[in-house]
Amino acid sequence: MATQNTKTLARLMMAPSVLLLLIWMIVPLAMTLWFSFQNYNLLDPSNVSFTGLFNYEFFYTDPAFFQSIWNTLVIVGGVLLITVIGGIAIALLLDQPIFGQGIVRILIISPFFVMPPVAALVWKNMIMNPSYGVFADISRFFGLRPVDWFAQYPLFSIVVIVAWQWLPFATLILLTALQSLDGEQKEAAEMDGANFLNRFVYLVLPHLARSITVVILIQTIFLLGVYAEILVTTNGGPGYASTNLAFLIYRTALLGYDVGGASAGGIIAVVLANIVAFFLMRAVGKNLDR
């Protein structure tokens, strides 16, 4: 890519894919924006008209709106907390030489390959079910009353399920980072009198900073739109207790047949995602520059 000639050629070669990606992104976004200003209900598809900001007002005044935004942030924050801390802990354990290392690593990673609805169904019916789930069995074993997870702690249950799915991803990224830590540095710290905790705080954690950032950024993108797990387990309830923004948009569009309102919600979700991204990049983005 040194000469003027190769630079021009490279740009020319890249142009089709860049153009395709641009169209791929712009068209749906533009259509959503367009529909968000239309009065467009699938129950009355012939009567489409311009309504200005009515859809936004409608979505904003929905009693579930603020709760859904709060729930979205709780899911993102909760899952990030569990996966990052748990991921570091498991990665530290997996980094030790153990018998059957290969099998253990595959087992640890396997939840990532389970599709979200399947994972949610397994958790709903086999683990968290109040009458025949594993948790209920454990409660009964200790003589306690089984907890009806999805009725009593709906949001927490969702967080647990999603965290279970994303833990392998965090573990995998952090494990590879741990393995790239120079052995002589650890030995030097050992000679310098650093105990395990000191080595972790002063050597391992700074070394992991970049990978933790990557985990946080990538997971946030996906966690803002958690949907399948909510649909199969709580269906957003009880009330709006486990409804996040993505699920609220789904309700508006496919249960209320209100395409205009859902589009307005979609645009609000895009704005929210950008706000989150902005603060995230300010908070942890500097780790990527090193």
Next chain:
Amino acid sequence: MGSITLQKVSKVFGEAKVIPSIDLEITDGEFVVFVGPSGCGKSTLLRLIAGLEDVSGGHILIDGKDVTQSAPAERGLAMVFQSYALYPHMSVRNNIAFPLKMAKMEKSAIDKKVTDAARVLNLTDYLERRPSQLSGGQRQRVAIGRAIVREPSAFLFDEPLSNLDAALRGTMRLEISDLHHQLKTTMVYVTHDQVEAMTMADKIVVLNRGNIEQVGSPLDLYRSPRNLFVAGFIGSPHMNFVDGAYAQSKNAKTAGIRPEHLNLSKDSGIWRGTVKVAEHLGADTFLHLDVEGIGQITARCDGEFGAYHGDTVYMTPDEAKLHRFDDKGLALKA
């Protein structure tokens, strides 16, 4: 104080006996160099002393105290690694201060020590930089700084100069020797480079396959190597070994003669050879010769001798500097 005693120390990795059994005495203030070919166990031996590897048998004493089971930090030793092992996300100042911080020393005392060490090592202008912003030699000095602030009873160096270019290696060699004269602390230095061993050591320990071949001052080893291995390892270019009739005439299985102890002439001598390669270094010239009935011989001559590829050269070994070895490879007394 920093005397180190090894008593029957051995190390086994699985099936491989890396170090069968070693006894060694390092007295306080000595500069000891472990030298040997790669895989001879010299680095393992250093790591055993440091406590980074567990011994399989025997005892390690530091200042008379048995530290065989002590953790690395408790032994009061400081180590400089081949890769420097600096902490990449810390400034030079924090790198040097790290061991003191771990020892829970007071902040003002740490600052003073770091400043002193930086002055000694010419690092004062670089204290706020990260290791990645330093050159190889500067990183090496930071690693040494991190070692000296601890005021250890002994320094351990694990091939510290092998990542530097030739010119810098020469400078750092001087700096480390100079540091040893200033601090007068015991230093144990591992290298595969016999030039580093010869130039820096008070005492050289020549290792081969986990065994000590010979211990002595550089000139001792040069003048009277105990066996063929030491004779061939110490000295550059290597000693020439001559078997057969010539060795028998000297009552030995093998005769050894260093390249610099051959008298060269263009018209007479007991051996006649053809120059294959002449390496002109300026002051000296190394001649690699094919000698009739003897084989390959390396000779060192004055830079002005003027021999080139294909020339015929006569040589006569200096009888007084001849080394004789028996059939077990051990040196025969003159």
